[in-house]
Amino acid sequence: MNLAALHPGSLLTIADLPIPEVASILALTARLDQTPAAEKAKLLANRRIALLFYESSTRTRTSFELAAKSLGATTTLVSDKSSSIEKGESLKDTGLTLRALGAECIILRHPASGSPFVLARTTGLPVLNAGDGMAQHPSQALLDLRTILNRLHLDPTTVHDKSLLGLTITITGDILHSRVARSNVMLLPRLGAKVILCGPEPLLPEIAAGLADGLEITRNFDEALSRSQIVMMLRIQKERLAGLELDLGEYIARFQLNEPRLAAQAPKALVLHPGPMVRGLEISGEVADGPNSAILEQVTNGLAIRSALLVRALGAQAN
Ligand code: ASP
Numbered sequence: 001m002n003l004a005a006l007h008p009g010s011l012l013t014i015a016d017l018p019i020p021e022v023a024s025i026l027a028l029t030a031r032l033d034q035t036p037a038a039e040k041a042k043l044l045a046n047r048r049i050a051l052l053f054y055e056s057s058t059r060t061r062t063s064f065e066l067a068a069k070s071l072g073a074t075t076t077l078v079s080d081k082s083s084s085i086e087k088g089e090s091l092k093d094t095g096l097t098l099r100a101l102g103a104e105c106i107i108l109r110h111p112a113s114g115s116p117f118v119l120a121r122t123t124g125l126p127v128l129n130a131g132d133g134m135a136q137h138p139s140q141a142l143l144d145l146r147t148i149l150n151r152l153h154l155d156p157t158t159v160h161d162k163s164l165l166g167l168t169i170t171i172t173g174d175i176l177h178s179r180v181a182r183s184n185v186m187l188l189p190r191l192g193a194k195v196i197l198c199g200p201e202p203l204l205p206e207i208a209a210g211l212a213d214g215l216e217i218t219r220n221f222d223e224a225l226s227r228s229q230i231v232m233m234l235r236i237q238k239e240r241l242a243g244l245e246l247d248l249g250e251y252i253a254r255f256q257l258n259e260p261r262l263a264a265q266a267p268k269a270l271v272l273h274p275g276p277m278v279r280g281l282e283i284s285g286e287v288a289d290g291p292n293s294a295i296l297e298q299v300t301n302g303l304a305i306r307s308a309l310l311v312r313a314l315g316a317q318a319n
Contacts, residue, residue, distance in 0.1 A: 009105070009126035009313035012116045014138040015186045019161055022187070026146060026156035029308040031318055037070070040307075043316045045072035050103040052094065052119075053130070054080040054110045059275050059299055060130045060139070064107050067307040071316075076103075091115055095123045105313045108132070126313035128306075134177050134240065139309055140274055141183035143301040145191075147294050148230060150301070151270050165192035170224040172198040172255055173234030173282050175208055177241075180274045181234060185212045196224045199255060202244055203236070221255050225265035232272040233257050233283045248281065258284035262292065270294055 011017070032040065049068045053061055061077070068075045078094065080086065085094060091110065098106060107128045108116050113135035120127040131137045149156045154163060169188055175181045175197050188195050189212045196216045197208055209217050218224050225231060236246065262269065271283075271292045279285045288295060311318050 006117075006120045007124060007126040007313075009315060010116075010120050010128065011138050011309055011313070012120060012127060012129050013136045013186075014141045014183045015136070017138070017187075019159065019190060022142070022145070023157060023159045025142060025305070025308050025312060026149070026159060028311060028318060029146065029304045030157060032307050032311065033304055035318065040070055041072040043071045043311055043318055044068065044314055047071075047073045047104050047314055047316075048102045049073045049075050049105045049107065049310065049314075050098045050101075051075060051077045051107045051130075052098065052109070053077065054085065054108075055131065057109055057130065059302055060109065060137075063299070063302040064128070064130060064139075064306045064310070067303055068310055071307060071310060073310070073314075091119055092122045095119045095125075099123045099125055105310065128309055128313060131179055133179065135179055135182060137179040137183045137274075139302070139306055140180050141187045142309075143298055143305040144180075144184060144232070144272060144274070145187060146301045146305055147272065147298050148270070150297070151294055159191060161190060162192045164188060167192070167230065168194045168196065168228045169230040169232060170196040170198055170221075170228040171232045171234065172221055172224070172257070173203065174236045175199050175204045175234065176202070177237040178234050181232075182211065184232065185215060189214055196228065198224045200246070200251065202246065219254075222261065222265050225257075225261065225269065228266055228269055230270045230272065231257060231266065232274075233277075234274070235276060235278055235282055252281065256282060256284065257287050259286045259290070262287055262290075268292070272298060274298065 065075050105126045107130050108119055109130040110132050113133035115132050116127050116129040129138055171181050185195050198218050198221050209215050273295045277283055
């Protein structure tokens with residue numbers, strides 16, 4: 001692939017995003033947070049942003065859309081359910097059509113891993129990956145990082161390769177199908193964090209240890225939790241299970257984050273979940289709504305991070 005042809009404002013994967021660039025996105029996020037609404041609304045005035053969604057979404061789609069609107073941009077949503085995609089139009093043709101209509105940036109969610117690269121290459125536009133298959137969800141990793149740094153009272157603008165040194169984060173659940181897990185393991189260890197992946201064999205094959213340096217895999221949630229300051233719970237992605245059968249009763253007994261387990265193993269741990277949650281399965285309602293939970297902060301940080309990604313993508317100058 002000719003990477004040189006990719007627009008520098010794109011964010012396709014977190015894997016090769018240098019840490020100074022992560023710090024600069026977090027700094028831009030902080031500056032935008034301080035910018036009065038009327039000023040903010042001028043930053044992308046008259047710019048056209050297309051949201052191209054081939055999979056359902058609540059948080060990611062809404063936050064990108066609201067972020068774009070708060071920056072003054074015009075947005076249009078194209079979803080696979082109500083467009084020519086249903087008639088068989090290819091990603092390439094849809095992308096070129098959106099460009100011909102004046103779109104200056106495309107936000108893409110797609111079930112095929114790598115599709116944002118295809119779109120970025122064919123259109124030459126800045127493309128923001130809003131989740132591609134089981135591969136990547138880079139804006140989620142950035143918003144998770146912002147949530148963690150805020151809770152730890154660490155300055156996000158000076159983030160560096162030792163910022164999270166001494167911190168252990170356990171990610172539990174359907175790791176196999178999770179682009180959120182993949183993006184986080186490609187970012188957090190680069191900031192010094194220790195990451196433990198936890199789940200049953202079918203949802204967490206041993207080979208996952210190769211995703212990043214220093215990753216640990218365990219089937220023992222209680223033990224992992226007892227060593228963690230942060231726990232990130234993941235949904236079982238029924239839409240990607242492809243015939244895989246799970247004993248849900250056993251899963252809940254071993255891997256659910258509930259109040260007794262949290263109180264016994266990590267009463268002070270910060271609880272994260274990218275959503276959507278299935279209450280009563282991977283997480284209990286009590287924990288989701290409890291004092292350890294930063295789940296709604298993640299959502300709010302999503303809006304902030306995505307505002308910065310749009311400003312970066314379109315090269316606008318924010319003071
Ligand atoms: N919302 C996240 C994603 O799109 C996680 C999930 O769907 O469970 O990857």
